Amino acid sequence: MLEPPQPDAGCALFFDFDGTLTEIAPTPDAVVVDDRLRGLLSMLSAALCGAVAVVSGRTVADIDRRLEPLRLPVAGVHGAERRGHDGYLRRIAVGDLRPAQALLDAFVRERPGLLLETKPGSLALHYRQAPALEDACLTVMSEAMQRVEGMTLMRGKMIVELKPRRAGKGHAVRAFLDERPFRLRRPWFFGDDVTDEAAFEAVQACGGVAVKVGDGETLAAHRLPDPSALHRWMAQAAHTLSRRSALAR
Numbered sequence: 001m002l003e004p005p006q007p008d009a010g011c012a013l014f015f016d017f018d019g020t021l022t023e024i025a026p027t028p029d030a031v032v033v034d035d036r037l038r039g040l041l042s043m044l045s046a047a048l049c050g051a052v053a054v055v056s057g058r059t060v061a062d063i064d065r066r067l068e069p070l071r072l073p074v075a076g077v078h079g080a081e082r083r084g085h086d087g088y089l090r091r092i093a094v095g096d097l098r099p100a101q102a103l104l105d106a107f108v109r110e111r112p113g114l115l116l117e118t119k120p121g122s123l124a125l126h127y128r129q130a131p132a133l134e135d136a137c138l139t140v141m142s143e144a145m146q147r148v149e150g151m152t153l154m155r156g157k158m159i160v161e162l163k164p165r166r167a168g169k170g171h172a173v174r175a176f177l178d179e180r181p182f183r184l185r186r187p188w189f190f191g192d193d194v195t196d197e198a199a200f201e202a203v204q205a206c207g208g209v210a211v212k213v214g215d216g217e218t219l220a221a222h223r224l225p226d227p228s229a230l231h232r233w234m235a236q237a238a239h240t241l242s243r244r245s246a247l248a249r
């Protein structure tokens, strides 16, 4: 598989967060963003007239907190919520999650190591600290899914998540591409997990570039080995874009 090429000034960059921009940590809260990464995102955003966004399973508020003071367009909870360049937050309507939450709260209470994360429009069960419980987690999540209308299950790395059927990273990228400053740009998507495959498909379907970060089967035509390699690519891209714009002046 190919290393990604360098971007030109007509592209839009979309990044997954965990495992792509940052290394995966033992718990979701332990992930840290350093100033260098903030600087790279900020330089790329300036060079591309603001056409840089984060598309994550985390909430928009969580991404904002981690990138502070940088504030980028963000799709959170796999696109169940999305804040465009205009600053307005849109949410997909979701059924009442309480019956599912009651079941999962009781399940997690009896099993140390599991973590239930409650997000607007989604419930995520993390089992990174108790991998032997994977099958039990999948079973209880299927049961939880039956308790709320319009939901589906999605698996990621040591996580199984209940999310609205209409939410997905592919939809989120397409929604951004309908709006300024992303419209008419060639989309690039960087991601590491199965939840990113829909976005890979979406960008490649419109002539864009998909980059898988790390190992594993994928639809993406390009690959980088890990988040550090992505940071090196971003630094080179920021340099290439700023040099081109200086030459164009």
Ligand SMILES: [Mg+2]
Pocket (backbone or CB within 6 Å): 016, 017, 018, 019, 020, 191, 192, 193
């Ligand atoms: Mg990820």
